[in-house]
Amino acid sequence: MNAPEKVALHDALVVAGREYRSRLLVGTGKYRDFDETRRAIEASGAEIVTVAIRRTNIGQNAGEPNLLDVLPPSRYTILPNTAGCYTAQDAVRTLRLARELLDGRALVKLEVLGDQQSLYPNMPETLAAAKTLAGEGFQVMAYCNDDPILAKQLEELGCVAVMPLASLIGSGMGIVNPWNLQIIIDRVKVPVLVDAGIGTASDAAIAMELGCDGVLMNTAIAKARDPVRMARAMKLAVEAGRDAFLAGRMAKKPYEAAASSPQTGLIEKS
Amino acid sequence: MSAPHGTLIHVTLNGAHREFTAPPTFAQLIEEMSLAGRRIAVERNGEIVPRSGFATTRLADGDRIEVVVAVGGG
Numbered sequence: 001m002n003a004p005e006k007v008a009l010h011d012a013l014v015v016a017g018r019e020y021r022s023r024l025l026v027g028t029g030k031y032r033d034f035d036e037t038r039r040a041i042e043a044s045g046a047e048i049v050t051v052a053i054r055r056t057n058i059g060q061n062a063g064e065p066n067l068l069d070v071l072p073p074s075r076y077t078i079l080p081n082t083a084g085c086y087t088a089q090d091a092v093r094t095l096r097l098a099r100e101l102l103d104g105r106a107l108v109k110l111e112v113l114g115d116q117q118s119l120y121p122n123m124p125e126t127l128a129a130a131k132t133l134a135g136e137g138f139q140v141m142a143y144c145n146d147d148p149i150l151a152k153q154l155e156e157l158g159c160v161a162v163m164p165l166a167s168l169i170g171s172g173m174g175i176v177n178p179w180n181l182q183i184i185i186d187r188v189k190v191p192v193l194v195d196a197g198i199g200t201a202s203d204a205a206i207a208m209e210l211g212c213d214g215v216l217m218n219t220a221i222a223k224a225r226d227p228v229r230m231a232r233a234m235k236l237a238v239e240a241g242r243d244a245f246l247a248g249r250m251a252k253k254p255y256e257a258a259a260s261s262p263q264t265g266l267i268e269k270s
Numbered sequence: 271m272s273a274p275h276g277t278l279i280h281v282t283l284n285g286a287h288r289e290f291t292a293p294p295t296f297a298q299l300i301e302e303m304s305l306a307g308r309r310i311a312v313e314r315n316g317e318i319v320p321r322s323g324f325a326t327t328r329l330a331d332g333d334r335i336e337v338v339v340a341v342g343g344g
Binding site for chain 2 (some may be wrong): 027028029030031037038047050052054055056058066067068078081093096097098100101102119169170196208216217218219
């Protein structure tokens with residue numbers, strides 16, 4: 001068997017033909033300030049970080065810091081999202097702006113939301129946007145519900161990754177339907193990443209043990225009491241879950257105990 | 271729909287109404303917004319204005335302009 005570091009080297013996450021060592025993708029929202037953002041993301045080991053696209057303030061302060069000064073695109077793969085978009089058209093416009101902003105880089109996170117209470121994805125609009133974007137040469141990582149049929153359709157439309165929710169965005173409720181995720185993982189050939197709903201490290205580990213190719217999270221790190229420490233916990237959880245998946249867990253034996261210590265050679269019973 | 275010099279033009283910039291006496295180029299607009307040299311992207315009436323065209327493209331009456339940056343988000 002390979003040494004652990006060798007396993008890690010040969011177990012890259014491949015998205016749109018590019019290799020990544022880290023299977024943890026992180027968002028950049030909800031942090032106290034840019035310094036905390038930078039430190040948490042560094043601790044997470046993430047190489048792909050999501051950003052939102054928003055209007056500039058008119059006449060903003062000339063010296064106002066910019067997120068991409070803290071997270072330089074030369075070091076991180078910046079994954080612009082369409083958070084806040086409720087139609088395919090708005091999502092497509094947002095990502096065209098993002099591509100211009102990022103010097104033509106085409107890797108994007110598509111999310112088209114259905115309503116403001118649940119932030120549940122609007123799948124008809126997501127599919128329509130995915131089709132347009134793929135046609136324009138975008139490499140689309142699509143946030144979606146955990147419906148295996150729709151995940152497969154996103155793949156067929158040319159998405160480079162599908163990203164089903166574990167539970168509602170920002171809810172921290174963990175993986176509410178592992179069986180659906182399992183079906184998606186079994187059927188979809190492009191990378192499957194759990195996006196949204198992770199609450200703590202064990203959730204991330206479970207996602208990876210199911211066979212997910214990666215996990216994307218934001219709030220679970222940013223809203224922990226100590227975000228930098230939680231970022232590290234998530235890094236370790238994703239690595240542990242991935243290794244457990246690759247190692248292949250023991251069979252479950254619900255009705256049968258099996259001692260690990262020798263059954264013979266015990267001292268005389270008193 | 272470009273207006274001659276001296277004619278007031280009205281545009282919507284990031285949702286806010288703005289007036290200009292002489293239609294500026296996008297480069298001038300961005301300079302005025304203190305965004306020169308920053309990583310931004312611009313859309314006019316739903317179409318991208320490429321950075322390479324900032325110096326030569328002028329705003330026109332009725333334009334709806336969006337200027338965006340990357341911010342923290344999931």
